[in-house]
Amino acid sequence: MKAIVYEQYGSPEVLQLKEVALPCLKPNEVLIKVHATTVTAADIMMRTGKPAIGRLYLGIKAPKRTILGFEFAGEVVELGSSVTLFKIGDKVFGGTTTLGCYAEYVCVSEQDVLTTMPENLSYEAAAPVTGSAITVLNFLKGKANVQPNQKVLINGASGGVGTYAVQIAKYLGADVTAVCSTGNIDMVKSLGADHVIDYTQADFTKNGVQYDVIFDTVSKRTFSECKNALTPKGVFMPTVLNGTLFFQMMWTSIIGGKKVKSSSTGLLPAKERIIYLMEIKELLKTGKIKTVMDAHYPLSQMEAAHAYVEKGHKKGNLVITVN
Numbered sequence: 001m002k003a004i005v006y007e008q009y010g011s012p013e014v015l016q017l018k019e020v021a022l023p024c025l026k027p028n029e030v031l032i033k034v035h036a037t038t039v040t041a042a043d044i045m046m047r048t049g050k051p052a053i054g055r056l057y058l059g060i061k062a063p064k065r066t067i068l069g070f071e072f073a074g075e076v077v078e079l080g081s082s083v084t085l086f087k088i089g090d091k092v093f094g095g096t097t098t099l100g101c102y103a104e105y106v107c108v109s110e111q112d113v114l115t116t117m118p119e120n121l122s123y124e125a126a127a128p129v130t131g132s133a134i135t136v137l138n139f140l141k142g143k144a145n146v147q148p149n150q151k152v153l154i155n156g157a158s159g160g161v162g163t164y165a166v167q168i169a170k171y172l173g174a175d176v177t178a179v180c181s182t183g184n185i186d187m188v189k190s191l192g193a194d195h196v197i198d199y200t201q202a203d204f205t206k207n208g209v210q211y212d213v214i215f216d217t218v219s220k221r222t223f224s225e226c227k228n229a230l231t232p233k234g235v236f237m238p239t240v241l242n243g244t245l246f247f248q249m250m251w252t253s254i255i256g257g258k259k260v261k262s263s264s265t266g267l268l269p270a271k272e273r274i275i276y277l278m279e280i281k282e283l284l285k286t287g288k289i290k291t292v293m294d295a296h297y298p299l300s301q302m303e304a305a306h307a308y309v310e311k312g313h314k315k316g317n318l319v320i321t322v323n
């Protein structure tokens with residue numbers, strides 16, 4: 001099968017299209033013919049091996065798993081001997097921490113974050129759900145417990161996480177303020193944002209408004225900057241923690257009204273993430289949320305796709321079409 005292989009950390013050129021053997025199917029796995037996968041900020045971190053702490057999992061000097069890609073949508077083409085939950089021909093989507101989705105076929109455990117696709121969804125719209133939409137539900141519902149009429153601000157509202165965040169915050173009944181640049185204002189309004197702030201023209205931390213939740217999907221702001229823009233029991237939620245934020249998260253969990261909360265969604269047990277996936281599936285099925293898609297790239301143009309995502313200005317999600 002064709003796959004994008006990387007044998008060293010580095011710039012997008014380390015990603016090479018190669019012919020490799022089909023993955024070996026274990027008894028509890030299904031073999032999926034991949035139709036769509038994605039390139040996310042997490043893939044960029046895995047390709048570069050930065051921050052270096054990630055190498056404890058990926059491999060210290062070189063990647064142990066040489067095929068990246070954790071999100072997929074595709075069709076079940078073979079079943080392991082003990083599989084009971086799926087059948088051949090099922091259209092499925094999900095994500096796997098064992099990676100390998102930058103390929104024509106991937107093996108995924110039936111106990112992993114995997115489910116059948118709603119009929120109204122294309123492979124391209126289904127592939128980005130596991131990384132971004134589940135993260136949003138984990139943050140806004142799981143960690144912040146957003147309630148109707150609360151004021152929620154989404155910083156980075158035009159990105160992969162941000163576009164789902166605007167819609168899911170609306171679904172939870174919040175009054176939503178989206179922060180993006182001038183060119184993305186119409187797009188985030190179309191997703192349901194009640195208010196939009198253009199970050200090139202105004203600073204949301206200085207407009208005198210206080211929010212119950214500030215979800216910094218792109219981790220561009222600090223807790224100190226946002227503190228005055230939080231209500232007395234407000235929560236600041238960055239998607240990526242540095243040392244200072246980690247300390248502030250620990251400290252505010254013990255004392256003080258305003259909190260820092262975060263989570264590594266991909267590290268939650270699959271049985272927790274599948275519950276979120278089932279809720280997202282229902283929202284997609286009923287049209288309450290949709291996937292915003294930036295450009296599509298074919299598998300052979302993975303290098304260009306990585307270079308584009310690395311610039312940090314994609315709109316919604318970047319999908320790779322495979323088969």
Ligand SMILES: NC(=O)c1ccc[n+]([C@@H]2O[C@H](COP(=O)([O-])OP(=O)(O)OC[C@H]3O[C@@H](n4cnc5c(N)ncnc54)[C@H](OP(=O)(O)O)[C@@H]3O)[C@@H](O)[C@H]2O)c1
Nearest residue numbers: 041135156158159160161181220239263264265312313314
């Ligand atoms: N903790 C977790 O469980 C978890 C899970 C998934 C992802 N993440 C992390 O979440 C982060 C975001 O991922 P993503 O896929 O949403 O990123 P992304 O799609 O690559 O973000 C790009 C978007 O960010 C906007 N942006 C750039 N600079 C901005 C600024 N200063 N203020 C406001 N918006 C700005 C861009 O808009 P403009 O072009 O207008 O600037 C663009 O639309 C990544 O760091 C990822 O690693 C964490």
